[in-house]
Each structure stands twice: as structure tokens, then as C-alpha cells.
Amino acid sequence: PRSSGFDPRRPRVMEELVFTEREYVRSLGYILTHYLPLMDRLDIPQDLRGKRGVIFGNLEKLYDFHSHYFLPELEACQREPAMVARCFLRHSESFGLYALYSKNKPQSDALILHRRHDIFKRKQQELGDMMDLSSYLLRPIQRISKYSLLLQDMLGLAGSCRAEIQAAADLVRFQMRHGNDLLTMDAIQDCDVNLKEQGQLIRQDEFTVFFRKKKCVRRVFLFEDLILFSKTKRTDVGNDVYVYKQSFKTSDIGMTHNSGMSALCFEIWFRRRKSEDTYTLKASSMEVKKAWTTDLERILWDQAAHSRELRMQERVFMGMGRKPFMDIQPSEAAICDRAISCVLPGRSKQLLHLILISTESSGECTNLFSSSERSCLSAISGEAVDDSSYVSQSSQPRAPPCRTPSLRINGSPALTRKKPGVVSKPPHPASALVQVKVE
Numbered sequence: 001p002r003s004s005g006f007d008p009r010r011p012r013v014m015e016e017l018v019f020t021e022r023e024y025v026r027s028l029g030y031i032l033t034h035y036l037p038l039m040d041r042l043d044i045p046q047d048l049r050g051k052r053g054v055i056f057g058n059l060e061k062l063y064d065f066h067s068h069y070f071l072p073e074l075e076a077c078q079r080e081p082a083m084v085a086r087c088f089l090r091h092s093e094s095f096g097l098y099a100l101y102s103k104n105k106p107q108s109d110a111l112i113l114h115r116r117h118d119i120f121k122r123k124q125q126e127l128g129d130m131m132d133l134s135s136y137l138l139r140p141i142q143r144i145s146k147y148s149l150l151l152q153d154m155l156g157l158a159g160s161c162r163a164e165i166q167a168a169a170d171l172v173r174f175q176m177r178h179g180n181d182l183l184t185m186d187a188i189q190d191c192d193v194n195l196k197e198q199g200q201l202i203r204q205d206e207f208t209v210f211f212r213k214k215k216c217v218r219r220v221f222l223f224e225d226l227i228l229f230s231k232t233k234r235t236d237v238g239n240d241v242y243v244y245k246q247s248f249k250t251s252d253i254g255m256t257h258n259s260g261m262s263a264l265c266f267e268i269w270f271r272r273r274k275s276e277d278t279y280t281l282k283a284s285s286m287e288v289k290k291a292w293t294t295d296l297e298r299i300l301w302d303q304a305a306h307s308r309e310l311r312m313q314e315r316v317f318m319g320m321g322r323k324p325f326m327d328i329q330p331s332e333a334a335i336c337d338r339a340i341s342c343v344l345p346g347r348s349k350q351l352l353h354l355i356l357i358s359t360e361s362s363g364e365c366t367n368l369f370s371s372s373e374r375s376c377l378s379a380i381s382g383e384a385v386d387d388s389s390y391v392s393q394s395s396q397p398r399a400p401p402c403r404t405p406s407l408r409i410n411g412s413p414a415l416t417r418k419k420p421g422v423v424s425k426p427p428h429p430a431s432a433l434v435q436v437k438v439e
Contacts, residue, residue, distance in 0.1 A: 010157045014079040017150050021071050024143050028063040031136050034127060038119055055111055057104040058097050062140055065094045081154050082161035088168035095175050098144045102179025108137060147172045188230055191244035199224025202295050205288055210280040225250055251303055255296050266293050
């Protein structure tokens with residue numbers, strides 16, 4: 001049954017998506033059937049030998065994905081926008097092929113457009129085709145843009161499945177931008193950091209950066225694990241390159257969404273540094289600022305959750321968790337009398353008898369020490385810093401600390417510290433756990 005939010009224009013959008021998908025798959029197969037085998041011929045020009053991957057990129061993988069997975073799933077969606085959106089989201093990793101294809105496209109164009117090899121032109125004439133190879137190789141770039149337009153049309157006609165279609169549209173837009181970001185990343189020079197180990201490149205933009213009393217323009221790159229500052233430099237041939245200046249691990253930074261300097265500004269600050277060591281970034285528009293603060297906030301929250309999980313695992317492994325060894329059950333074979341007798345060398349008539357009061361079967365134990373101060377939270381990634389030298393083992397349950405990532409809206413860093421606890425009094429001599437008897 002159709003929902004009350006049904007729009008008669010929706011089937012036409014769905015039909016266009018499936019029809020153009022079939023044509024797209026046919027075009028990819030056409031390239032692989034007629035042009036790719038030319039690379040194996042003996043009379044191929046010398047400067048094209050071994051350049052199969054440069055000219056065609058990952059076109060074979062794109063064809064396999066669309067012909068064997070994406071097209072059949074789209075055809076099975078039965079004109080349901082929610083199912084279409086799920087197709088995109090389910091194959092989000094495979095859509096990363098488009099960013100890699102876009103990154104390789106300039107090198108492909110340099111070989112087949114700028115040098116205009118006759119081998120491809122002759123094949124076009126033999127096929128009697130009006131389109132040349134370079135036009136066919138542009139199809140993946142055109143297709144990812146078409147997905148974005150069709151999803152926007154579906155979004156305007158969506159009912160209850162609007163959130164899923166929006167997520168699919170965001171996925172496609174990210175891949176369109178990511179290909180250009182990867183090209184820009186390749187232009188970073190003099191960088192002493194292995195960028196392949198810093199997680200996915202999220203975005204890159206140009207900012208006006210204020211640090212102490214200095215002001216400069218920087219191209220800033222945001223990775224999952226790193227934020228990198230570079231300076232744009234124009235080369236002799238007219239291309240832009242980006243000279244590395246400095247970088248910081250995202251696990252060491254905090255963010256303030258707003259700055260008193262301007263509504264377009266946000267701040268990046270650091271743990272265990274002076275307050276003046278704060279970078280203020282001024283974006284070119286509110287849209288750019290919102291995109292950056294949203295991505296940075298997500299990264300900081302993810303790192304806070306990951307850091308908390310690692311610390312909890314470490315505490316469990318060390319037997320310091322809130323409920324350690326819960327699998328140990330009371331048993332008659334348990335040792336209850338923990339008495340130790342020994343004879344001191346040279347003093348046979350003196351016997352040191354140590355009697356340790358055994359714990360009751362209920363598992364309660366007495367505190368010899370109490371922590372001088374509860375643990376506090378670092379402002380970065382919710383890191384817990386234990387100010388105490390001893391671990392409290394009171395039978396009373398203790399509430400876990402509230403962990404907060406390194407975020408603040410306007411004020412100072414969100415450093416949370418518990419109030420100092422009350423140090424327990426030392427045990428009364430009459431109730432001491434050790435008795436010494438000398439005969």
C-alpha cells in the first residue's frame with residue numbers, strides 16, 4: 001500500500017536511475033571489450049607500454065561492482081526510495097573506487113589527450129563510433145555527479161525515508177570531493193609525516209590562521225588522526241603545491257566551536273600547553289566552518305570512546321576493575337586460616353607469630369588506604385588521570401567518572417575534576433591486623 005506521502009513524480013525518478021544505470025554498465029563494458037585489449041598488442045607505442053593502469057585506472061573494478069552487485073540490487077528495489085538509499089549505504093566502501101578513479105584521471109588524460117595516439121583513433125574509426133576513448137573514460141566522473149542529482153530529486157520527494165536518502169546523498173558528495181582532496185594531498189611537499197598512516201583524509205580547505213600575534217593563510221588538511229598545516233606555493237608551470245609547515249595529532253587537540261574574533265572562527269587548543277598556544281582558524285564561509293567543526297567534533301568523540309574502552313580493558317587485565325574476579329565462587333577448599341610461623345635465625349627462643357585476620361566469605365575487605373583525591377579527567381579525549389597513589393577497594397559502589405571529549409563551546413577547556421575525597425583515619429591499634437608475640 002502507498003503511504004500518504006506518495007508523490008507521482010517519484011516513479012519517474014526511480015525509473016531514470018535504473019535506466020541510466022543500465023546504460024552506464026553497458027558503456028563500461030564497451031570500453032573493456034574494445035579498447036582495453038589494445039594495451040596487449042605488439043605494435044603499441046613505446047610510451048604506452050606498461051601504462052594500462054594509468055590509462056584505464058580502476059575501470060575493471062568499477063565494472064565488476066556495478067554489473068554484478070549494484071545494478072541487480074537497484075532493479076530489485078521495486079521503486080522504493082528507502083531501498084535505493086540502502087543500496088548506496090550498503091556499498092559505501094565500493095563507492096570509494098570513484099575517488100581513486102578521479103585521482104588518476106589527470107594522468108590518464110595526459111597520455112591519451114595531450115599526445116593523441118593514433119592507435120586509439122584508428123580503433124574509433126574501425127568501430128564507426130562518434131565518441132572517442134577520452135569521452136568514454138569520462139563516464140565514471142559523470143555518473144557519480146548524476147547519482148548526486150538523482151538523490152537530490154528523491155530527497156525532495158521523500159516521505160518517512162528522508163534520513164536514509166540524505167545519508168546516501170552525503171556519501172556520494174563525499175566521494176566527489178574526496179577525489180579532488182586526494183589529488184591535493186599528493187601535492188604536499190617536504191612533509192616528514194607518513195600521511196598513509198594517518199587515517200582517511202576527511203577534508204581540506206584554506207583558512208586564515210591566527211597564532212599569538214601572527215596572521216597567515218594556510219591550506220589545512222584534516223585526517224582521522226592528524227591535522228596538517230601547509231603553505232600554498234605556485235610553481236613555474238602554474239600548478240599549486242603545498243609546502244608542509246606543521247602538524248598535530250588529533251588525539252592531542254581540543255576544539256572551541258566559537259571565537260570572539262569572528263563568527264567564522266573556531267579554535268584549536270592543546271593539552272599541557274599554555275593558553276596562548278591556541279590556533280584560531282577563520283573559514284571562508286559559515287558552511288565551511290560548520291563542516292569542519294562537525295567533523296572535528298565527531299573525531300574527538302570517537303577518540304574519547306575508543307580511549308575509554310582501552311582504559312577499561314587495561315583495568316580489567318590488571319584486576320583493577322569495579323567488579324574484578326566475579327567468577328570466583330565461595331568454596332570449602334578456600335584458605336581461611338592465613339597464619340605464618342617462622343623461627344628467626346640465631347634467636348630460637350623468640351618466635352614471631354603473625355596472625356592475619358582472614359576475610360569473611362562475604363568477600364568484604366577493610367581499607368588500609370583511601371585515595372587522597374578522586375581521579376580527574378583530562379580535557380583531551382576523556383583521558384582519566386589518576387591523582388591517587390592507591391586504589392580504593394571500599395565495598396560501597398563508586399560511580400564511574402563522566403568522560404567528556406575535548407570540546408567546549410565558548411569558555412575554557414572542559415576539564416572536569418572531582419572534589420577531593422576525605423582521607424580515612426588510620427586503624428585503631430586495638431584492631432590492628434598484625435600481632436607480634438615474643439617468648
